[in-house]
Amino acid sequence: MPNLKELSAKKVRLTGGHRMCAGCGAPMVVNWILKALKDDEKAVISNATGCLEVSTCLYPYTAWKDSWIHTAFENAAATGSGAEACYRAFQRKGKVNDTYKFIAFGGDGGTYDIGLQSLSGAMERGHDLLYVCYDNGAYMNTGIQRSSATPFGADTTTSPAGKVVPGKQQFRKDLTEIMVGHHIPYVAQSVPVIPGTKYMFDLYNKAEKAFSIKGAKFMNVLTPCPRGWRCDTATELDVVKAAVETCFWPLYEVENGVYKLNYKPAEKKPITEWLKLQGRFKHLLKPENEHIVAKIQEEVDRRWERLLELCGEK
Amino acid sequence: MAKRVSLSGNEAVAFGMKQINPDVVAAFPITPSTEVPQYFSQFVANGEVTTEFVPVESEHSAMSACIGAAAAGGRVMTATASAGLALMWEVLYVAASMRTPMVLAVTNRALSGPINIHNDHSDSMGARDSGWIQLYGENAQEAYDNLMQAVRIGEHPDVQLPVMVCYDGFITSHAVENLEMLDDADVKAFVGEERKAPFALIGQEPVSMGPLDLPNHYFEHKRLQAEAMKNAKKVILEVAAEYEKLTGRKYGFFEEYKMEDAEAAIVLINSSAGTAKTVVDALRAQGKKVGLIKVRVFRPFPVEEIAEALKNVKAVAIMDKVDGFNAAGGPLFNEVVSAMYGKADGKIVQNYIYGLGGRDVTTYNFEEVYSNLFNAIETGKYEVYNYIGVRE
Numbered sequence: 001m002p003n004l005k006e007l008s009a010k011k012v013r014l015t016g017g018h019r020m021c022a023g024c025g026a027p028m029v030v031n032w033i034l035k036a037l038k039d040d041e042k043a044v045i046s047n048a049t050g051c052l053e054v055s056t057c058l059y060p061y062t063a064w065k066d067s068w069i070h071t072a073f074e075n076a077a078a079t080g081s082g083a084e085a086c087y088r089a090f091q092r093k094g095k096v097n098d099t100y101k102f103i104a105f106g107g108d109g110g111t112y113d114i115g116l117q118s119l120s121g122a123m124e125r126g127h128d129l130l131y132v133c134y135d136n137g138a139y140m141n142t143g144i145q146r147s148s149a150t151p152f153g154a155d156t157t158t159s160p161a162g163k164v165v166p167g168k169q170q171f172r173k174d175l176t177e178i179m180v181g182h183h184i185p186y187v188a189q190s191v192p193v194i195p196g197t198k199y200m201f202d203l204y205n206k207a208e209k210a211f212s213i214k215g216a217k218f219m220n221v222l223t224p225c226p227r228g229w230r231c232d233t234a235t236e237l238d239v240v241k242a243a244v245e246t247c248f249w250p251l252y253e254v255e256n257g258v259y260k261l262n263y264k265p266a267e268k269k270p271i272t273e274w275l276k277l278q279g280r281f282k283h284l285l286k287p288e289n290e291h292i293v294a295k296i297q298e299e300v301d302r303r304w305e306r307l308l309e310l311c312g313e314k
Numbered sequence: 315m316a317k318r319v320s321l322s323g324n325e326a327v328a329f330g331m332k333q334i335n336p337d338v339v340a341a342f343p344i345t346p347s348t349e350v351p352q353y354f355s356q357f358v359a360n361g362e363v364t365t366e367f368v369p370v371e372s373e374h375s376a377m378s379a380c381i382g383a384a385a386a387g388g389r390v391m392t393a394t395a396s397a398g399l400a401l402m403w404e405v406l407y408v409a410a411s412m413r414t415p416m417v418l419a420v421t422n423r424a425l426s427g428p429i430n431i432h433n434d435h436s437d438s439m440g441a442r443d444s445g446w447i448q449l450y451g452e453n454a455q456e457a458y459d460n461l462m463q464a465v466r467i468g469e470h471p472d473v474q475l476p477v478m479v480c481y482d483g484f485i486t487s488h489a490v491e492n493l494e495m496l497d498d499a500d501v502k503a504f505v506g507e508e509r510k511a512p513f514a515l516i517g518q519e520p521v522s523m524g525p526l527d528l529p530n531h532y533f534e535h536k537r538l539q540a541e542a543m544k545n546a547k548k549v550i551l552e553v554a555a556e557y558e559k560l561t562g563r564k565y566g567f568f569e570e571y572k573m574e575d576a577e578a579a580i581v582l583i584n585s586s587a588g589t590a591k592t593v594v595d596a597l598r599a600q601g602k603k604v605g606l607i608k609v610r611v612f613r614p615f616p617v618e619e620i621a622e623a624l625k626n627v628k629a630v631a632i633m634d635k636v637d638g639f640n641a642a643g644g645p646l647f648n649e650v651v652s653a654m655y656g657k658a659d660g661k662i663v664q665n666y667i668y669g670l671g672g673r674d675v676t677t678y679n680f681e682e683v684y685s686n687l688f689n690a691i692e693t694g695k696y697e698v699y700n701y702i703g704v705r706e
Contacts, residue, residue: 044515046382054526059535062522067515070524071381071408078375082340082382082390083515085366089337089388092364095508096516118378121371 002201002208010035011065013043018063019055023233025223025240026052026134028192029203030105033132033219034066036207042066042100044087046080048110049073051141052134074114077122077131080104084127101211102129108149109139112175123182123216130210130217133175136225144228148173151248152296153289154280156228161283166292171299179218180254186210186217188253191244192224194237199244199263202251209255222249230279242274247304252311261311268304271297316494316561323486326458326493327393327419327479328353332363333501334465336417337388337509340368340379342398345431346483347421350393373398377405377418384414384476385523387514389465391416395483396423399437403444409476410445411539412524415468415509416476417461418446422584422635423483424671432672433483435583435635439645445539447477447546448613452569452587455493457481459563460610462496465505466553471512472545482585484672496561504560543614550611567616569608570623572598576605578687579624581650582633583609586668586675593680604684615649621657624650629662629687633702635669643699662690666702679703 013034020027030052037043043066047053053070056063071079080102090096104122106115111133119131138156139145146159152171155161159168179187188206191199203221210217222243224236231239243249246269251262272293275281284292308314321329328350331339341351351369358367368383370376376392384390394402399420409416425436438448447467449460457479464477481487496504513521527535547567554565569587572594573579580590587608597604607623609616624630632651634644643651647665654661666683669675679702690696 042520044386057522057525059525059527059531062525064522065520067517067520068522069382069385069515071378071412072405075375075378075405078370078378079382079385081368081370081375082338082379082384083386084382085338085340085368085379086383086386086388086390087516089364089366090386090516092366093337093508100516117371118375121375124371125368 002204007035007204011039013037013065014056015063015065019058020051021227023224023226023236024051025136025192025225025236029132029134029221029223032193032203033103033207036204036211037101040099042098044080044083044100044102045069046076046083046104048076048104048106048115050107050110052105052107054141073110075118076104076106076110076115077119077129080129081122081125081127084129102127104129104131106131106133107140108133108135108137108147109141111135112149112173113147120182123179123184123218126184126216128214130219132219132221134221134223136223136228137172138228140225140228149175152299153284153292155283156280166283166289174303176220182216183257184216184218185213186253186255189220189249190251191222191240191249192237194241197241199251202262206253228280230282231277239274239277242269242277245269246271246274246300248274248300250304250307252307259311261307261313264313271300316496316500318492319495320490320492321454322349322488322490323454323457323481324349324421324488325353326454326495327461329495330458330461331391332357333496333498334389334391334505335363336365336391338366338368338380338383338390339392340370340376340383341392342370342373342376342394344373344395344398346423346487347393347395347398347419349487350419373401374405377402377409380416381405381409381412381414384409384416385412385514386516387509387511389509391419393419393421395421396425396437399441400425403441406441406444406446408524411535413474413539413542414476415474417464417468418476418478419461420478420480421483421487422480430671431483433485434670434672438478438480439636441478442613442645445475445543446613447475447543448611449477449479450583450610450612451479451481451486452585452608453486454491457486458493458495459557459561459565462501462504463553463557463565467546467549469509470549473542473549474512475542475546480584485585494561500560504557547614547616565610567609567611567619568623569610571606571608573605573607573623575603577603577628577691578684579605579607579627579630580633580680580683581607581609581630581646583612583635583646586633586635589675589677590680593677593684597684602684602688609646615653617653618657620650621653624654624661625658627661628691629664631664631666631683631687633666633668633683637667637670662687662696664690664696664698664700666700668702673703675703
């Protein structure tokens, strides 16, 4: 188990002073991923267009202590793959001595949707690159529009809860499973560090493991967005915790094709525990929408049962 | 010693790339450019280059990976055509604005729709304002020579811009021609062993590239980018002079063919110049004062020089192998006429749209154009915006 005191002493590679919203989960995720790098390792970070990108590198300032590049929305994986290819060419020619790790960060918009092709290509080609999706379940940077990661029933600005249509009418895409289908060495699903839980170091441990593996790696991290989720910044981690405890967002990893469940709640909570903490689901809790909640519960159960089977937990 | 070889345009470019031995080639196949990454991957498979070949899943990713590799400090090349170049469109601008030099071989092919795999210039002309330097070549020799010079031009400290090396699909890309290739050692000496990037993702100090740039800085950055394009004019000629010393082959912004005393001139780009030159020769034999200008450098555009070259003609036909769909004229026409304003006034100027989607361009077409020009000189009557070789 990692030592919190030692980890706290590690140098911060994404500095404060950036312009992310108060309570945004993305910088937490980034910093805990980067903490898993060894001190003598350098990083090249490719960042998809999105909140993280526009808020952390605004000319003439940068919050990044490592080399960082942004080119466009849909191509963080391809851009990173090019830099990684160049590193390999430099190594072959003896032009570089330092150890570099290649990381790409994208939100669910840049990863599940517009960047899916680029991600798939880079993973299939096997670049030595860790792609991290900070999934907050909508296009938050442009003002909370639905994505294919948005949960069923959520109220977003392009899937509004109206008089006739009660929010998003599709279940979310299971990107983690799509990445498992690429048969890359490591795929994991995680959450930010939530003190007091058994999975407090889940994110750190998985990042550390990912960096130790050569080849294409993918991590999907449920990341709170108080603006989009309509939740309180002070208690946002309770919302993420509810996602884990209701099995809406199971913590698991797939290493060389072998599934491993990293946390199994002693008692699986009903999905309302996750829904009720967020304003985007408020309309679902009205009595007339009980059938929608039941439908969501059914889908969560179906996916959870399937995962248990894959993880050999049944 | 340089050697005489018989190669297609694509082979000449691929073999040239092999001699350059870049750090990264990221490419996606598209007719008629496919052979370039195909040949190159063979060189990689046979260990004839030390390049990292990235067989991406699309042209958008090809250009994105090229930017990532160039940003990392590498010497980078790719190839595409038509829809592939169109798919790169968004990131072409990023490559230029991020000042990541690289070389992109464009085998000119018509853009969809309707889909058509044959030659015209709608692809690279569509990308003319993306901030890339554009070099055009008439044949395999020029494609090869432009490729070599492109590396030097783009990587020059005063330029730091990506360069397109354009040549006609099928006509040049697939036809086998005799040409002269440089020795490997001469190529290495000419382009240099490696790129010297002023800053890079892989380097002593970490760098952030591609920041959000708001109204208080964006304009200055675009201004600097524009200055680099201006600087490219000088650098293009310097590199050409050095290349001439090495090969004896002379390059400038454009080629003037029998222009000294020409009264009627044609201005065009790429392979059709060969056909047009035979017509110039035939008409000259009849005592007609005709000439031709073949534009090599379209970006930056040689404004002063082209106006100077046209100052003594009576009539000029500017021919575009692409339509501008502005109901007024093609891009080459607009550039040339704009260049002539105030410097070569009072001329008869005509625009001809020709050869779209691979329509055959014959000597008859050029005879007709010259005949129209003389007719205009004689009668003073003419249309400005014309099509030739199309059924109407």
